[in-house]
Amino acid sequence: EVVLTQSPATLSVSPGERATLSCKASQSVSSDLAWYQQKPGQAPRLLIFGASTRATGIPARFSGSGSGTEFTLTISSLQSEDFAVYHCQQYNTWPWTFGQGTKVEVK
């Protein structure tokens, strides 16, 4: 199965700063990569699919890039509500797999 490795495990950022999260795949997944945001006690929320397409209602400060095996989620200016765990997920090859998550915390 495709293994997704997210880095860093924890990212400490001040409000208003930029956050850059990485997701690397063990084999090419083309552009079949999604990003989700998850807050404590809540279900994940779809942010990005197709590596770079924002889901409905997602603010423009969230952007995704990459293809093949290397992907990036960028949050251009962190708002208080953005502190959460972010998961990447590939849907190119069965079984669908997720990364272990990156926690974005307040610096």
Add this chain to the structure above:
Amino acid sequence: QVQLVQSGSEVKKPGSSVKVSCKVSGGTFSTYVLSWVRQAPGEGLEWMGGIIPVFDKTNYAQKFQGRVTITADTSTSTAYMELSSLRSEDTAVYFCARDHVSGVFDVWGQGTRVTVSS
């Protein structure tokens, strides 16, 4: 607006089974692809399998083959996930989720906590 509402928390003994439900409101249930994803404490997300109710077709992750059964009742717009031979490692929150595009999950249930303990 599509909503997925799951059944409540469960506490089970090792070796037993659990069946979690996911009721869908809004939209056309039978045409959706519904998946089950679990999250063990402090861990990442893990896809278990999915179903297309209109075809009654299922697909399971190999890890869970033989232990998980996903079904759907189109008359009540409800999907079910049954996991058997439970062990402590199955303690997790189980989510149902709708496929937006094959493998992309745009609507999620609230999660059902399953605790396996003797």
